[in-house]
Amino acid sequence: MAVITTTEATPVAAPAKRRRLRFVANPKATTGLVLLGAFAVLAVIGPWIAPFDPSERGGDLMQGPSGAHWFGTTHLGQDIFSQVLVGTRSIMFVGFLAGIVATVLSVLVGVTSGYLGGMGGEGLSALSNVFLVIPALPLIIIITSSLPETTDLTIALVIGLTSWAWNARVLRAQTLSLRRRDYVEAARATGESTWRIILFEIMPNLTAVIASGFVGTVIFAVISEITLAFIGVSVSSGWNWGTVLYWAQSQQALAQGAWWWFVPAGLAIALLGTALSLVNFGIDEFVSPRLRGGGRTSVKTVDGRTVRMRVGFTPVLGDGTAREEKP
Known part of the structure; x- marks a missing residue:
């Protein structure tokens, strides 16, 4: 008598879950996300944990770093550590709000113009072309200088409304390529509505591109906010890292040897830019499997022949998933 045995299949993780885990496991993305999380925490609690009022004057003038003032003091005795902490909230708020506004506009204009x-x-494409050729930073300076009051919200909205065109062009090009795919044609043949096809068939395939564009816009917004503050076009009653650099430059801190006045703010800018860039690199490697892996060569002998194999090369299968190959 034949005995039939059955084995229970081992459940396999869903492709979407595997992709998320692969992104989180990326060392660049992980490092960038940790740094961004630290800056986000400082943006929330910075004004509460600042040891001094950043605008409060004291008797310790132009003092270097010490136990009382970790980052030293200004020519008015103001605590630089408190200024950097309080200024983190303004930078993060402007950067991420401008990134959200620009990303929403780029998705609406780019995906809609590409699919419809x-x-x-063509009209939406022409609109994005107009904004694309306008120099963004000079326009931002003119607009913010013309306004009677420039708050963080105003600056974020101005940056977001003037920096969406490039991402819209990229999304339009990707949508033009996706709208003729078989699965989109099948959804259209079954009678699905236009907006349902855009939301559930096309948008999921643009997630990584949208995320990369968002990170790039945040970087541009942060640099723009710091530039506006450094040249004096910013919130008059607020603090950010650009404001710290503005006062350090106006009081000739470098000539006086007061390195502690501008180095902490400069390092904060560099760390935030590094964190955003690492996240962007992680997204690029997540989207393009050929960027993953170290690319070292492994040499093996097979049937008396020497075979060179690339370790870490990740080919893409026909269904869009990636398969890890190891020698």
Whole structure:
């Protein structure tokens, strides 16, 4: 008598879950996310844990770092550590709000114009082309200088409304490539509505591109906010890292040897830029499997022949998933 045995299949993680785990396991992305999380925490609790009022004057003028003032003091006795802590909230708020506004506009204009086509699509494409050729930073300076009051919200909105065009062009090009795919044609043949096809068929395939564009816009917004503060076009009653550098430059801190006045703010800018860039690199490697792996060569002998194999090369299968190959 034949005995039939059955084995229970081992559940396999869903492709989406595997992709998320692969992104989190990326050392660049992980390092960037940890640094961003630290800055986000400082942005929330910074004004509460600052040891001094950043605008409060004291008797210790132009003092170097010490136990009382970790980052030293200014020419007015103001605590630089408190200024850097309080200024983190302004930088993070402007950067991420501007990134959200620009990303929403780029998705609306880019994906819509790429999928719909016709006169409406060409009109939206022409609108993005107009904003693309306008120099963003000079326009931001003119707008903020013309306003009676420049708050963080105003600066974030101005940066976001003037920096969406490039991402819109990228999303339009990707949408033009996706709208003729078989699964989109099948969804259209079954009678699904246009907006359902855009939201559930096209948008999931643009997630990584949208995320990369968002990170790039945040970097641009942070640099723009610091530039505006450094040249004096910023919130008059607030503090950010650019304001610290503005007062250090106006009081010739470098000539006086007061390195502690501008180095902490400069390091904070560099760390935040590094964190955003690492996240962006992680997204690029997540989207492009060929960027993953170290690319070292392994030499093996097979049937008396020497075979060189690339370790870490990740080919892409026909269904869009990646398969790890190891020698």
